[in-house]
Amino acid sequence: MQHSSIHWFRKGLRLHDNPALLAAATDCHRLHPLFILDPSSGRAGTNAWRFLLDALRDLDRSLREMGSRCPTPSTTPRGGCLALSLGVQGIQTRCRACPSLSHLRVLALNNGKAPLTYKGLQSLLASLGPPEKPAPTLTLEHLQGCHTPCQVSHDTEYGVPTLEELGQDPTEVGPHLYPGGETAALARLNSLMDRTVSKPETEPTSLSPSTTVLSPYLKFGCLSVRTFWWWLDEVYQGREHSQPPVSLHGQLLWREFFYTAGAGIPNFDRMVGNPVCLQVNWDNNPQHLRAWREGQTGYPFIDAIMTQLRTEGWIHHLARHAVACFLTRGDLWISWEEGLKVFEELLLDADWSLNAGNWLWLSGSAFFHRYFHIYSPVAFGKKTDRDGAYIRKYLPVLKDFPAKYIYEPWKAPRAVQEQAGCLVGTHYPQPIVEHGAASKRNLGRMKAARAQKGNKSPRRHQAPLAPCCHSSCLPLLQAPSGNNQLASQWLNHKGKSPRPSHTDPHRDPQLWVRHYLSGFDPFCSTAPH
């Protein structure tokens, strides 16, 4: 009972199922839970920062109720620096994060190779058995005899900052629909109980979410994926329910699928150097990209979705499909990497592997091969929303258009546009491309790109990237020892962390520790190791 522990909160912003926090609190005399804010990290937009600050306040409140606190210094050492310097000073550093159910175990079982189909993942999982059970929630009992020293100046110096203090513009946030934090996450989880716990009726055009919206909570670790899995398991008992891939368990397995792919495939979030990614000559068209990002394509369904994304930070998965297809193989023929960056900024739930994996999928670059299935920016939304209520909600400029023209306002006669108080080309843009011609042309280009692939030298699978791991918890981290020069170099490193180079993380300790740790930061754009 003599030692002090520091618990560094990174992605697991919760007290339930947090083995690292539990271990830190066990038999310790002084506990210092902390979170390090790095305003320069990642591309997160204002809504995502608000979610994070909510989560931190919630965490601090929960800890305070047990006599502890969670300070959030903003001195922003780069991910990895702290662990490295502690290691150099001979302080034991343990890294125990469980952002997934089993992706590292799957990779270990499959010689470091990520399965490229859902079926493949399922058969590997079958031999691993069920996921681990969640760890007990931290309670007052765990903290017996343990205290957190707090200075009088705690709140002013280490309290959770405001958006302004982070350099974010608070006027940019949308309605506060999804407050961050563990408390909100568990409340949302428990409210599922009242609903049919099978795949919810899902419609991209519903005015309030028809799916669970647990994804932002999973992304920040406000909700443990293992807790969610076993909670579902209990609710499913003795009930008729759907099966993977469409059940909620199945949805969590998709998450595992992309986590596995993200950890096992080099350059996963890029086209070049990514062995599973179709190599495509995407167009460089900043005007079209901007129109898509700002919801100014002239296709109301697309623009409404992009508006919901920007203001609310969450859109239905089929809405994501529609806009992703439109940007890439469907209409604009712009690289999925551009879309990935926009989603990373605007989505509350942008998780590195899931974001990259789904962009690969929707752009027809990997995993998905029926490239002639193209979402229509006009017909797709109409299927579930004939009258265009969704468009009217998010694009009020079009709200008085008759249903007949709401998906294609440019087709409305001048008199109808005047009646609706909206002239296409003046108050709302003309379509930036003609979908019929564009999609036809792009289908041909897609075919050509795929034909090209056959001529290339066969792809080689590269060495496995994941550090070996025996369970979903990571082993003791051993920082390179006795290398003070390395540590100070690192601590002096300024600016953004470079993208993860997958050349050889094992041989370069600096690269390795960064690679190893950075994925735990909420906004860090690297693999979730």
Place this chain on the structure above:
DNA sequence: ACGACTGTTGGTGTA
């Protein structure tokens, strides 16, 4: 090595 099977969720036109 090879064939069979399968794949979370399309659009359009016709009967």
Place this chain on the structure above:
DNA sequence: GTACACCAACAGTCG
């Protein structure tokens, strides 16, 4: 409203 053919015919996986 529903059912079906057609589009053009892939790639990973498994036996």
